[in-house]
Amino acid sequence: MDAIQTVRATDRLAEIREQASPHVSLQPDRTQLLIGIATCANAAKARETLSAVQQALQTQGLADDVDLIQVGCVGRCSLEPLLEVRAPGEAPRMYINVTAERASQIVAQDVGGGKPITDWLIDEGKRPEGELEPDTAEAGAINHFIRDWQHVNFFARQLRIALRNVGRIDPEHIDDYIALGGYEALARVLDEMSPEDVIEIVSDSKLRGRGGAGFPTGLKWKFTREADGDPKYVICNADEGDPGAFMDRSALEGDPHSVLEAMAIAGFAIGAQQGYVYVRAEYPLAIKRLEKAIEQARELGILGQNVLGTDFSFDIDLRLGAGAFVCGEETALIASIEGKRGMPRPRPPYPSESGLWGKPTCINNVETLANIPPIILNGAEWYAGIGTEGSKGTKVFALAGNVENTGLIEVPMGITLREIIFEIGGGVPDGLEFKAAQTGGPSGGCLSAKYLDTPIDYDSLREAGAIMGSGGLIVMDSNSCMVDIARFFLTFTQDESCGRCTPCREGTKRMLEILERITQGKGEERDFERLQRLCDVASRSSLCGLGQTAANPVLSTMRHFEDEYRAHIEEHRCPAHLCRALLHYQIDPERCVGCGLCKRVCPVHCIVGDPREPHVITEEVCTACGACFDACKFDAVLRT
Amino acid sequence: MLYQREVLDTPEWWQSLDQFIARQKAEHPQSVQTALIPVLHYVQDRFGYIPEKAINHVAQSLGVPTSYVCGVASFYSYFSLEPRGAYTVSVCLGTACFVRGAQAVLDEICRQLNVRPGETTEDGIFTVSDSARCLGACGQAPVMMVDEDVHARVRPQDVADILAEYTAKARAEMAEARATAEA
Ligand SMILES: Cc1cc2nc3c(=O)[nH]c(=O)nc-3n(C[C@H](O)[C@H](O)[C@H](O)COP(=O)(O)O)c2cc1C
Ligand code: FES
Numbered sequence: 085m086d087a088i089q090t091v092r093a094t095d096r097l098a099e100i101r102e103q104a105s106p107h108v109s110l111q112p113d114r115t116q117l118l119i120g121i122a123t124c125a126n127a128a129k130a131r132e133t134l135s136a137v138q139q140a141l142q143t144q145g146l147a148d149d150v151d152l153i154q155v156g157c158v159g160r161c162s163l164e165p166l167l168e169v170r171a172p173g174e175a176p177r178m179y180i181n182v183t184a185e186r187a188s189q190i191v192a193q194d195v196g197g198g199k200p201i202t203d204w205l206i207d208e209g210k211r212p213e214g215e216l217e218p219d220t221a222e223a224g225a226i227n228h229f230i231r232d233w234q235h236v237n238f239f240a241r242q243l244r245i246a247l248r249n250v251g252r253i254d255p256e257h258i259d260d261y262i263a264l265g266g267y268e269a270l271a272r273v274l275d276e277m278s279p280e281d282v283i284e285i286v287s288d289s290k291l292r293g294r295g296g297a298g299f300p301t302g303l304k305w306k307f308t309r310e311a312d313g314d315p316k317y318v319i320c321n322a323d324e325g326d327p328g329a330f331m332d333r334s335a336l337e338g339d340p341h342s343v344l345e346a347m348a349i350a351g352f353a354i355g356a357q358q359g360y361v362y363v364r365a366e367y368p369l370a371i372k373r374l375e376k377a378i379e380q381a382r383e384l385g386i387l388g389q390n391v392l393g394t395d396f397s398f399d400i401d402l403r404l405g406a407g408a409f410v411c412g413e414e415t416a417l418i419a420s421i422e423g424k425r426g427m428p429r430p431r432p433p434y435p436s437e438s439g440l441w442g443k444p445t446c447i448n449n450v451e452t453l454a455n456i457p458p459i460i461l462n463g464a465e466w467y468a469g470i471g472t473e474g475s476k477g478t479k480v481f482a483l484a485g486n487v488e489n490t491g492l493i494e495v496p497m498g499i500t501l502r503e504i505i506f507e508i509g510g511g512v513p514d515g516l517e518f519k520a521a522q523t524g525g526p527s528g529g530c531l532s533a534k535y536l537d538t539p540i541d542y543d544s545l546r547e548a549g550a551i552m553g554s555g556g557l558i559v560m561d562s563n564s565c566m567v568d569i570a571r572f573f574l575t576f577t578q579d580e581s582c583g584r585c586t587p588c589r590e591g592t593k594r595m596l597e598i599l600e601r602i603t604q605g606k607g608e609e610r611d612f613e614r615l616q617r618l619c620d621v622a623s624r625s626s627l628c629g630l631g632q633t634a635a636n637p638v639l640s641t642m643r644h645f646e647d648e649y650r651a652h653i654e655e656h657r658c659p660a661h662l663c664r665a666l667l668h669y670q671i672d673p674e675r676c677v678g679c680g681l682c683k684r685v686c687p688v689h690c691i692v693g694d695p696r697e698p699h700v701i702t703e704e705v706c707t708a709c710g711a712c713f714d715a716c717k718f719d720a721v722l723r724t
Numbered sequence: 725m726l727y728q729r730e731v732l733d734t735p736e737w738w739q740s741l742d743q744f745i746a747r748q749k750a751e752h753p754q755s756v757q758t759a760l761i762p763v764l765h766y767v768q769d770r771f772g773y774i775p776e777k778a779i780n781h782v783a784q785s786l787g788v789p790t791s792y793v794c795g796v797a798s799f800y801s802y803f804s805l806e807p808r809g810a811y812t813v814s815v816c817l818g819t820a821c822f823v824r825g826a827q828a829v830l831d832e833i834c835r836q837l838n839v840r841p842g843e844t845t846e847d848g849i850f851t852v853s854d855s856a857r858c859l860g861a862c863g864q865a866p867v868m869m870v871d872e873d874v875h876a877r878v879r880p881q882d883v884a885d886i887l888a889e890y891t892a893k894a895r896a897e898m899a900e901a902r903a904t905a906e907a
Contacts, residue, residue, distance in 0.1 A: 127861035127874040161863030327857035328819030365765065365802050367860075404765055407802030407855060423760035425799040441755060484820035484862035491863060522819065558819045572822050576857075582799075685881050687832055707835070709828055709880050 091393030106263035136184035140191035156338020158251030250338030288464035295449030326525030329556030346453035428628035471497030475541035524553025527633035529640025588631025591622035675720035682712035818858030
């Protein structure tokens with residue numbers, strides 16, 4: 085920063101803030117309705133709810149007195165649509181499963197009439213207020229959201245840093261972001277810090293990359309700054325390939341500016357003027373909100389020439405992925421932006437030396453970046469004070485599968501799987517037993533109940549045979565077959581292997597063939613050995629992370645659930661009753677009353693029988709889908 | 725979305741494509757190739773798939789071999805080189821949906837439509853997608869999508885009703901389109 089600055093960025097930002105008209109929630113003097121509009125909410129028809137609320141406000145004559153704000157997803161996905169009511173002097177109320185019909189009633193009775201409809205409020209695991217655990221109190225001090233909802237189990241153990249604004253602000257309204265301290269970190273960096281200072285703070289915070297590999301972010305920035313080459317680039321990796329995870333999507337849909345701000349800070353630190361966000365084409369809402377955010381930031385002079393009136397210039401463009409998982413890998417991602425097939429290349433050289441168009445490039449994950457502004461504002465020490473020795477800060481997880489409370493959570497590193505699954509997640513539904521938790525998606529592993537008390541951090545998870553990964557956390561109950569899960573992930577990796585290197589291309593295919601054989605009851609004793617060897621070769625000799633980690637789901641299930649493999653191979657039996665080729669359905673003529681229910685639900689019409697006479701399943705036609713088994717009220721369908 | 729393809733194949737459409745290509749090229753004069761994926765997105769967005777004509781056209785405009793464009797277009801599963809049915813049916817095979825029984829739903833769809841994933845039915849009404857991974861509605865798993873409509877918590881026995889709804893819609897639309905064409 086040798087050049088003389090014309091304007092102080094902080095002053096310019098203050099001017100912007102003065103002219104802004106935020107309708108941020110948390111304005112204590114207004115009645116506000118916050119409705120989550122995000123992909124998950126829309127799947128639950130939240131847009132219909134939105135129109136219903138709008139209409140009800142009109143008919144009640146409340147449209148001028150009540151703010152209706154569309155926010156991102158607060159994370160409690162299976163209760164969507166969610167509507168939060170905030171009125172001056174009252175505790176906020178969160179309505180769940182708000183259908184269009186419910187919405188009109190809520191507006192009329194609660195917002196208009198002052199009578200909350202308590203039956204529709206979130207009440208799961210409500211604990212008495214004032215009885216808070218120490219870390220919750222700490223979380224509350226940092227994040228208003230957690231402070232408001234600390235009495236609900238799902239939120240109580242969370243600590244929201246990366247997701248601090250998600251569900252609080254209107255993501256399509258830059259003024260909201262600015263009102264909650266947005267772009268302050270960037271202004272402070274531009275006014276008071278040298279690039280080296282920024283890198284030092286990020287290094288001292290001990291932030292590690294959240295995209296999967298966990299590489300220290302400060303170090304990556306340092307390497308890119310020190311590399312020879314001009315221009316340099318910043319890339320935000322929003323390709324989010326893990327099937328069954330949506331952390332980055334939610335962050336981008338709910339708070340796109342925090343990622344843009346962090347990219348500008350990274351640009352300043354490494355000496356770049358251009359950034360790209362590489363985002364999956366499958367995320368249309370995230371794309372739309374990012375586009376809008378970039379446009380608004382440009383209009384206010386926060387992106388583009390002379391950022392906030394200083395002599396630092398930085399702009400950001402979007403690049404869309406096209407449905408290739410491997411493009412999440414950094415060198416493949418770069419190839420894709422360059423208009424090539426998304427194939428990885430050997431590293432070194434790392435992108436920090438030779439990246440986009442051969443220039444030094446810093447690639448960071450969405451969540452990594454979202455942590456940057458709070459780190460700058462609160463200091464490295466604050467961040468390094470959260471989490472465990474080797475893993476600092478928080479991690480966002482997409483909690484899904486066979487768990488009561490599915491959704492998106494952000495928790496401090498070091499929390500245990502048990503706390504996440506049973507306290508936040510509310511345990512396994514339908515009275516079934518917990519069997520396994522899968523982290524890290526296709527690169528990760530399955531952990532058995534034995535590991536429930538393992539603290540979640542990079543190193544403990546790796547030791548246990550799983551990985552932190554990008555944040556997918558799938559819970560499986562006793563109805564899941566672990567061999568089939570391994571087969572499922574191999575189907576995925578085999579399909580997504582780019583085909584460039586042999587160990588991955590052929591290895592995944594052979595592994596998949598063996599797993600398919602086992603799930604069909606045609607496995608052999610030697611398959612253990614074969615799998616082990618293939619896993620070993622693919623892990624050690626594949627070109628990129630895809631192949632190097634493809635074996636993890638197989639290895640971890642073989643290690644923790646060997647008995648299930650044995651049951652399939654030795655007894656031709658699937659203990660979870662899931663592998664169809666090993667299942668046989670029959671009707672017990674003694675129990676069957678001939679009600680005909682099974683006949684009606686059978687999708688292949690393979691059940692015959694006269695009313696009030698015992699029915700029979702035609703085994704040759706039966707696809708073993710299990711519909712009759714689930715339907716029968718007399719336990720007359722037998723499964724073997 | 726029926727018959728959009730024919731409607732779009734006009735001189736004006738090709739002109740707009742050329743303008744888009746020119747803009748993209750101007751953005752990265754040093755490496756024109758960079759424009760390729762945005763251009764393919766443009767074609768697919770508006771055409772529903774990437775026809776051979778467009779591949780040749782794009783290759784020529786960007787000055788790269790046709791084989792190169794084909795190579796890139798076929799690498800990415802988002803791009804389709806074949807026309808799609810009136811409705812695209814996708815069953816989420818993300819992990820959350822998978823553990824909640826999505827495979828059985830997909831099997832049932834394929835059985836009823838008599839196609840394999842990735843194929844289009846003979847009557848051109850449905851294409852069953854072969855690559856849907858996490859549609860972001862894991863809380864409502866298993867999830868299937870017909871074009872933009874999300875159907876949550878689907879069971880194999882619900883499939884027939886869902887498909888019938890769209891078959892009826894497609895038939896009605898086709899009849900209407902035919903009537904307009906004849907008029
Ligand atoms: C097969 C494969 C897929 C990947 N997918 C993603 C992804 O979807 N998102 C992501 O941020 N990183 C992904 N990565 C990791 C990136 O290569 C890279 O390490 C990361 O973007 C660096 O950012 P970070 O340091 O902030 O984590 C993937 C890696 C591999 C090998
Ligand atoms: S795994 Fe199906 S919607 Fe996420």
